[in-house]
Amino acid sequence: MAKPIPTIKEIARKLNVSASTVSRALHDHPRIGLKTKERVKKLAGELGYEPNSQAIFFKQQKTFVIGVILPSIREEFFSQAISGIEAVTTQSDYTILFAQSYDDYKREVIVAETMKRQRVDGLIISLSKETTKLQHLEAFKEMNIPVVYFDRVPAGDACHKVSCNMKTGTVEMIHWLFSEGLKRIAIINGPKALFASKERLAGYMEGMQQHKLKVDMQLVEETDFSEDSTYKAVSNLLSLKKLPQAIISFNDYVHMDAVKAALKKKVKVNRDLLFVSYSNLNITGYTSYPPAASIEQYPYEQGKMAAEILFQLLNNKQNTDQSYIRQQLIPKLVLH
Amino acid sequence: MAKPIPTIKEIARKLNVSASTVSRALHDHPRIGLKTKERVKKLAGELGYEPNSQAIFFKQQKTFVIGVILPSIREEFFSQAISGIEAVTTQSDYTILFAQSYDDYKREVIVAETMKRQRVDGLIISLSKETTKLQHLEAFKEMNIPVVYFDRVPAGDACHKVSCNMKTGTVEMIHWLFSEGLKRIAIINGPKALFASKERLAGYMEGMQQHKLKVDMQLVEETDFSEDSTYKAVSNLLSLKKLPQAIISFNDYVHMDAVKAALKKKVKVNRDLLFVSYSNLNITGYTSYPPAASIEQYPYEQGKMAAEILFQLLNNKQNTDQSYIRQQLIPKLVLH
DNA sequence: AAAATATGCGCAAACGTTAGCGCAAAATAT
């Protein structure tokens, strides 16, 4: 019943040869005779032999597995990103050990440790929004396991990372809004701690200043991404004496909640008040009020690039070159 | 520079004790003296020792990894399902080896083989829509690796599976449509090969017959899930002499494309023609024309149940009981 | 015919960890 999983040893025993001969025969080693090779391969086929990667990788101190930690796969942004990663790993016969942090720092630490124990060959991670300390990830460096961050990346320079330059993107957005004649531009930003929020804010400031528009901090709101929090932000903006003419939402999800809130307040969306956003997700195409413009952040490409950088690091094991790779994608403003 | 990854051996050497003592000390084995335990744990902490799961699992012939193969994580249904799976695996210190088939049979075969080589302890899979042969998965059984199917399950009885009873759900849907006074009910079904399509069709037939509505096969269309294909299906339905009063779409994605098509044809969606669907995804809440009713298929719960069944099988390794576990969830009709 | 080379295969060690067994010394019971 519980048929034993066929091993090289078993094949060797049945064929009265040594395990090394079987191993070499299966790998077409030149020093093994043709007849022996055939006998081995035939039996291996019949038995349905599958090499035990666990054993091989254990011996080689390599797993051919890379860890991927994302905040939440339910977000289209991340599900596209992981597909980009997968596109690269598949080509190199790597597999993905997957976990979500659910934007929970503690969980991120736990799953990171699990992956460390599993001896992933490398790690690709997009940080949880709570994450400020990086010890759990520094530990990978000490074990010589390369880590590549993407999208939600740490601020410092001492890491490999891929991200979109949201500052540039935001400046471009402001340009466009200005060219449409809109001057009172509000922004619903993410939590201040997020690097992504800082970038957006910096871009907002710069864009406004480039057009000699004075920055009114009443127009800068914040959301923790919950629907309630976004609702509050919209309420605040709509209760200003001088109403904003445009609202930039942190991403398409915030955008959708913001529109929902505005509709409740009887705002004529995209007529009285223009809504624009980041991410450019497919789903907004199905909604009643897609953003008038959205900044494409290329999640698939970001994932792909992160994976490519990781493989570059894996193949440069000698690590002669200690510099850090930092790639920035130029986001694109997409008009709808 | 390339600091060696700390091992038990290294700790043993530095402390002048044997490797077995270190191993036992770290596991709080009663036969190890208190002082020794402390010395070992202290050094292990300083060195940042992490047990090498690869080695342990190799020895134990167990990986504490389960494979998960899904058609596409971009679909909210599957991203919810994997979260359900993860909720269970986390509790048991298992990790997820993840891959997508992209609804491509060949890819499904390839990733299944990779997982076999990686010696996953078990596999959870939702079949690609192209999959009709199951040899690549039968191979797992021969290696005594349990396989649990969910949602897109094989038709036969000889497997463990979790799914929603879409026949019941469809009958219920017809009941409701009938109670709303609608009698000419069309359905845009999925590819005939899919078990899910067969179930829906069976439910459709039964529902119609229960209300003495004659089944007009002109009202039964089919889509391969591409936007074009769905567009064609809608066109066909709208060119019938007697127009349908309601359209049941295979899922919410088909529904959204169907609505898009209908709008192009100047149909007053949900007024002249009622659109209903399956899946009850969150995103439809943000769309202009959410389905008037949708059948909740509990993806999170399906994933969770599949994982629970898998663990049940893993813990019953003796496999005394050779029966197959088949769970059916009762779908719920949600009105919008 | 002897020497050099090529061919075909086995032996043994190694990767990191665990667990059964055994052995000495210390502690307890007789």
Add this chain to the structure above:
DNA sequence: ATATTTTGCGCTAACGTTTGCGCATATTTT
């Protein structure tokens, strides 16, 4: 004081695979 138990630890083998080395036998070159 002797017998028994307990405590603390080391030795060894094992998991499946790969690989350097070595040893025959077979083939080719002088």
